[in-house]
Amino acid sequence: MAAFASQALGMRELSPPPLNLKRLYAETLEIEPVLIIISPGADPSQELLELASETVGRENYHEVAMGQGQADLALATLRECARSGEWLCLKNLHLVTAWLPLLEKEMNAMQPKAGFRLWLTAEVHPKFTPILLQSSLKITYEAPPGLKKNLLRTYESWSAEQVSKGGQLTRAQALFCLAWFHAVCQERRNYIPQGWTKFYEFSLSDLRAGFDIIDRLFEGGKAFQWEFVHGLLENAIYGGRMDSLCDLRVLRSYLLQFFSARLLSPTHSRARKSSPFPTQISLPSSCSVLDYRGMIENLPEDDRPAFFGLPANIERSSQRIISSQVISQLRILSRSVAAGSKFDREVWSSGLSPVLNLWKKLNQGSSLIHQKVSPPSESQGSPILSFIVLEQFNGIRLVQSIHQSLAAVSKVIRGTSLLTADVHKLATALLNQECPLSWQNKWEGPEDPMQYLRAVVARALAIQSWVEKAEKQSLLTDTLDLSELFHPDTFLNALRQETARSRGCSMDSLKFVASWRSSISAATLQVKVGGLKLEGCSFDGNRLSENQHDSPSVSAVPSCYMAWIPQSAAGSYGPEECISLPVYTSAERVRVVTNIDVPCGGSPDQWIQCGAALFLTQQ
Template identity: 80%
Template sequence: MKAISSPDDHRLACVDIIRTVGFPVNNTDSFLLKAPAEGSTCPGMRELSPPPLNLKRLYGETLETEPLLLIISAGADPSQELQDLASQTVGRENYHEVAMGQGQADVALQALRECVRSGEWLCLKNLHLVTPWLPLLEKEINSMKPKAGFRLWLTAEVHAKFPPILLQSSLKITYEAPPGLKKNLTRTYESWSTEQISKGGHLTRAQSLFCLAWFHAVCQERRNYIPQGWTKFYEFSLSDLRAGFEIIDRLFEGGKVFQWEFVHGLLENAIYGGRIDNVCDLRILRSYLQQFFNAQLLAQSHTHSRVKKTHAFPAQIRLPNSCSIADYRAVVDALPEDDKPSFFGLPANIERSSQRIVSSQVISQLRILSRSVAAGSKFDREIWSNALSPVLNLWKRLNQGSSLIHQKVALPSEGVGSPVLSFVQLEQFNGIRLVQSIHQSLASLSKVIRGTSLMTADVHKLATALLNQECPLSWQNKWEGPEDPMQYLRAVVFRALAIQGWVERAERAGLLSETLDLSELFHPDTFLNALRQETARLMSCSMDSLKFVTSWRGKITEAQLQVKIGGLQLEGCSFDGNRLSESHHDSPSVSAVPACHMAWIPQSTAGSYSPDECISLPVYSSAERVCVVTNVQLPCAGDHDTWIQSGAALFLKQQ
């Protein structure tokens, strides 16, 4: 590494570092790269992280002969910002876009040649989809002699086969949602002009736009806490923010009476909510909309009363009674650099869960890096033996002392016995068949490794998946379990052994009188449906006329048939059997909850709790929050939004 011996060396070193990580460098003061004062170690920087990307500021550093490559990430789309910049700079009619894909190569080359001749702007989007064509684009760029004013904008996701020469000849900019609530809001208010905020002199309009910017930032930053924040990554982008801006802008036109229901409905059903396909996530979004867009919030700011914690903003934040963009930027500048979980309504111990998830992801990535690319492509006895021995040895240990591999069980007859008994017998049959199927496939693999059997296509597929530390598709098709093959094998044997006890108790009609653990079943949701069917038969009514209820106080007096379920775990808050309570910073991320009674009762019958004193939370089959088993009612106090936004959910006991 080059030694830094002077202020100029110090500045150049900073420039090199910033160029290395892919950020544009402004040679004046974009990054505050100034010579440090004597004895100082910081060259005038207020912070280490760069400011949010501003394409307008970036444009001043560009040349017509140098393409601008925007490296985008999921949920980041620069199209709208580029269109706005073009409209302000060269006019919208002088800006052209081509979305790359099948059959667009000739269209792109023709548009490039025309823009080069006329000095207009061209954006070629999603180049990662056409990497084989990029060398041709590279030659066209090298041979062009553009007219002054021409700009070539390129967008692409990270791709291993992107031509390095085109990469090196372009000005590279990473384009993604800025990290942190403060930077997200800063970027939004940099993209909005003074006229946009103060238009019409409507105070409520200016404050509503701040609520929109905050709401947009919260939706994006909550993705850092998957799966407790959102269950998956949703591509909320600047296009959503712009659509929300236009909604608020139009609702204030012509002195119309502002109606928050329109904002809630459009943002939930047409814009942000249109990206969400999970019922629990949609409930979180709806909760945010109710808190960020309501007349009470703005009325509090008009009377100079501080917004309480249960409302949209932190306690120290107060909406400005102003239409000046400078006042709103001052509020943003006063925010802390590090986000607090309370900004999103998440519990104080969310970092524990987040760190656990990140650790799992790092371990998974390390496993991917350890994969041998050549291992699965062709048979190598030594490589296969060394890599697959842990799986084969684990399977042998799991089945020691059990008769699952050789056990014979007949397919239960339909319509014989109660629905619950029929279910557990079928569960036993499928579990044993799955164990024996896995054993047969692993035995075939073992014979190939030992050289006593010939390679087949099925064995090769099985070995390839296991060498890549993936659960074989042939197994997942029979039961959708953990992705890790070692965990999958443990889960299968655990359930296959446990269901034997369920069958014995069900055959002597003692199953429903004991405390049951749903994690011992392959299909726990089907068990609850069988309980529903048996209840309907007992009550001589239709299944549709029944509703599912839970009780943590004891038996459900209204139920003729019920079951006691234990082993549930809770994340996002705490529960002692009486009331939900918020988690503290030192609270465990996941805690056990007492056993509860579950039953199906008539729709017209009141349950153990009134709707106002309880909240319905999902019960997932695992902490990954992929498969919902059922929803249960838990007694709580206070605002339901507290528990909704905390991402509270229950899981079956993890093995």
């Protein structure tokens, strides 16, 4: 793909060298503003300030951060700078797109002095005025790729005085740990959803806030309290951006590793066997910024998965994910622009026939579409049986409602029915390769409509055998595949309810346990679950093991017994011999079904940072 894109664009390589503002300055003119297009997590202010200090002197450089009430100040400063030939930077213009025509008018009327330069920064925004775009010299400014460049940028933004302040060795080393931690948090985003489950906007402002905390805690030579750093970085700064417990657990594990007395106390710095850093890094016993820069220069250009605690085969899964993203983007590009806006029989017929044909094929030989189902009665007795009958009822109802909506689309294409707003909305979504909201509201499944239809029919058919087994009371003796259910988490809850009934205790007094060895002796009811997949490491039923470079990215694991037992009863594993891993519905890691204990050796950090997780299905 990279080779194809380079050839098509006529470029030697796709990633340009890091932006050098000093080189760029040679190309600028006083009458042409320089627009720096920034991405989240990248801020050129510091570099621009350094360039201005070198070129025109700090006192001749002015900055206005745009936002509420800054417009008049910005225009007044612009006139003053143009008259005296000084530099002005207007930051974050994407926040004031309605005001930009005024800025254009002012610029057209100006006759600036020779030394004047106008620098503008903005994130990409659909309402940014095209005239200002056309009349500016445009450059993009992104967070540097890779740990090494990330660390170098941080150390370029910190002055020698900032690093060596007070001559405190532990403080200088703690700042390096902060820079490393910040780089790891940003670069781990290249491995979504195994690194982080989603993209978090960690930015330079987080690094600054972290710097202030460390700076303040070292003031006055007091005894340093690492818990403050952990608490503030986890709850307020970096962790404040996160909404996933699994991601927070990874963050916490990094904080405990990088900010600890064990790593940074003067007596331990010589004999550190369990350093969290790669072999190329040993913390300098100095406060000089040059020593830290020199050490960073020794790092390899390309990131190694081990820098993040990720498994050696992560490249395979990240390439698989990027490939599927590219394919879905190519699909979106290949659809016709007019497809969704108005009804065109030709476009609708060719665009929707794959969906309609797939639906026909999926339902051949099955009676789901015409099956009569009545809502389950209250008198089922057993919570598990009630759940399964309800799951069957909802599954068949979902299939029938999808069938009605697709039949309506088909009739409009054939001309035997009139176009309604609902049909238009549904067809537009399908033409855009999106799963219609009216379907997702009934059951949240895959985003891709073709995958969604396959998933619905497969589950609706599989649930029939669950009902038969439950009626024969053989369900809990069979090996079950939870991916055959629409709501696997509710099934585990029904098991909890039934266990509580049979024991005559409250549901709150039960805990969820898993065993990979044998059945669970303390359980009155248990299920044997098969078909689970594991990513991030390997598991043979006895203990977790690291993935090697050539290990498959996702592997099957043995069947597992799951049950609810009294809080006081002993589980299958002691707390120090196992780790709790999330079980997601699919490899996209969007919805957690439950967490289960898996026996492991080694430090828990290893398994947390490698992004180990189980899935019911590999979509």
